[in-house]
Amino acid sequence: MKHTRTAALAALSLAAALSLTACGGDDSSSDSSAKGSSSSSSAGSSSGSDSKPESGSGSGSSEAGDTKSDAAKNTGSGAAAAKGATKTSGKVTFCKTEDLAIDAQDAAPDESTGRINVTMINRGSTTCSATGFAGVDIKDEDNTSNPIERGQAQPRITNLKPGDAAVFNLAYDIDSSGKSLASPTELQVTPPNETHTVNIKWPAGAGDIKGAYTDVQVYPTHTTK
Known part of the structure; x- marks a missing residue:
């Protein structure tokens, strides 16, 4: 009878140990999932960051185009001013x-x-x-x-x-x-x-x-x- 109680206690201890091991495995899995989620989020954030220079580049091109346009306008107005000056002083x-x-x-x-x-x-x-x-x-x-x-x-x-x-x-x-x-x-x-x-x-x-x-x-x- 004493032997049977001892065996039962041993079985309970083993079950408890197995239960704790299982819980520890779940925590590890959860940590792994969290890390994976964090890595995925970082990758997504990095990808989003990489897309900004492209957008900036596009904006830069637009600014360059505006600059050229302004330069062309200035050149045109300069030419017009020169003609105006010729006409003003150039009645002769x-x-x-x-x-x-x-x-x-x-x-x-x-x-x-x-x-x-x-x-x-x-x-x-x-x-x-x-x-x-x-x-x-x-x-x-x-x-x-x-x-x-x-x-x-x-x-x-x-x-x-x-x-x-x-x-x-x-x-x-x-x-x-x-x-x-x-x-x-x-x-x-x-x-x-x-x-x-x-x-x-x-x-x-x-x-x-x-x-x-x-x-x-x-x-x-x-x-x-």
């Missing part, structure tokens, strides 16, 4: 070739520096602008024409009332060796902002050009007053 139109009397003279200051002064007189009935660089080609005795490069100078406002004159200069070095290969016969002059050209004779007595025609430079117009 550019001188037409047909209204200008053009002549060239030797104006060398010494024996080594060549200079040609080209004078343009406004023979029109209204004030006009001769501001800028004239286009100049030198025609050689072999009938070839050579364009002249611009010198380093800033144009000055050159408005001409009827009868007023503007002058621009050609500058070069004089060849005193007697072996110059340049034989100029004419200047082909196109006034600033014009397309019509006039031919005038190379000034008598002007010194020989040293080097090539590309060594001659033209400077912007200025008034004689």
Whole structure:
């Protein structure tokens, strides 16, 4: 009888132990599920975070587009402003070739520096602008024409009332060796902002050009007053 009670107590102890083990397994499983849920939530949150830069990128593209659009508008308004400024200060139109009397003279200051002064007189009935660089080609005795490069100078406002004159200069070095290969016969002059050209004779007595025609430079117009 005593043996039977002892066996029964042992069985109860074993059952209790098994029950505790089972409970511990459930807790572990629950912890695992919670961790899995937490990991899944973190992954979802991370994925959502990754999607924000894409949205931001899209927003950035839109801002860049707006910036370009604004730049285009500014450029347009700048161009319009420039036109407005031209109209405001530009009631004076550019001188037409047909209204200008053009002549060239030797104006060398010494024996080594060549200079040609080209004078343009406004023979029109209204004030006009001769501001800028004239286009100049030198025609050689072999009938070839050579364009002249611009010198380093800033144009000055050159408005001409009827009868007023503007002058621009050609500058070069004089060849005193007697072996110059340049034989100029004419200047082909196109006034600033014009397309019509006039031919005038190379000034008598002007010194020989040293080097090539590309060594001659033209400077912007200025008034004689």
